[in-house]
Amino acid sequence: QKEVEQDPGPLSVPEGAIVSLNCTYSNSAFQYFMWYRQYSRKGPELLMYTYSSGNKEDGRFTAQVDKSSKYISLFIRDSQPSDSATYLCAMSANRGSTLGRLYFGRGTQLTVWP
Amino acid sequence: GAVVSQHPSRVICKSGTSVKIECRSLDFQATTMFWYRQFPKQSLMLMATSNEGSKATYEQGVEKDKFLINHASLTLSTLTVTSAHPEDSSFYICSATEGLASSPDTQYFGPGTRLTVL
Numbered sequence: 633q634k635e636v637e638q639d640p641g642p643l644s645v646p647e648g649a650i651v652s653l654n655c656t657y658s659n660s661a662f663q664y665f666m667w668y669r670q671y672s673r674k675g676p677e678l679l680m681y682t683y684s685s686g687n688k689e690d691g692r693f694t695a696q697v698d699k700s701s702k703y704i705s706l707f708i709r710d711s712q713p714s715d716s717a718t719y720l721c722a723m724s725a726n727r728g729s730t731l732g733r734l735y736f737g738r739g740t741q742l743t744v745w746p
Numbered sequence: 747g748a749v750v751s752q753h754p755s756r757v758i759c760k761s762g763t764s765v766k767i768e769c770r771s772l773d774f775q776a777t778t779m780f781w782y783r784q785f786p787k788q789s790l791m792l793m794a795t796s797n798e799g800s801k802a803t804y805e806q807g808v809e810k811d812k813f814l815i816n817h818a819s820l821t822l823s824t825l826t827v828t829s830a831h832p833e834d835s836s837f838y839i840c841s842a843t844e845g846l847a848s849s850p851d852t853q854y855f856g857p858g859t860r861l862t863v864l
Contacts (some may be wrong), residue, residue, distance in 0.1 A: 739788075
């Protein structure tokens with residue numbers, strides 16, 4: 633079983649829709665949860681960062697973490713064509729850089745059509 | 747925000763040749779750099795972790811003699827793919843972080859290098 637599971641999609645939605653992306657994980661030691669956005673042939677850019685359980689909101693984006701269920705989500709409200717990208721979840725168990733390696737999901741490919 | 751660059755952005759080489767990829771932190775000192783490989787429609791797979799001035803730590807299944815990593819300064823790490831073969835064709839991405847106490851959100855990613863081995 634992979635440490636981080638993510639449905640690769642693809643996911644196609646109309647502009648303005650609410651998008652829900654999610655990941656599950658098996659390692660209960662994970663404490664840091666990230667969502668990255670990756671455009672085609674580019675490096676990932678950090679979108680949201682959450683420590684432990686709870687919600688975090690930033691503009692149209694909301695990240696949720698449910699550690700009891702080992703489940704994290706990213707919601708995108710009022711989706712735009714510019715949101716079309718691959719969204720990767722990532723997790724880390726430790727704070728120190730050498731110990732805090734990131735475990736990535738496969739990424740979900742999202743297309744928002746006008 | 748902190749910037750990490752990679753060079754080249756794209757390289758095509760013949761089978762059997764060696765290719766060097768550079769990763770630079772432009773506005774901060776990177777104590778630790780990570781090298782990832784990403785195949786099409788797949789996730790980022792960590793290949794190795796390098797700390798400035800010491801030997802890299804390779805993940806299980808990654809050949810250290812094939813993927814040579816040098817982290818000679820606080821702003822530069824290089825990945826050399828030796829005797830490249832078509833199966834090494836992939837997207838190589840580096841990331842860098844400032845210090846041992848850094849939190850995961852301060853790991854900054856480069857734009858990636860696409861390697862194609864003919």
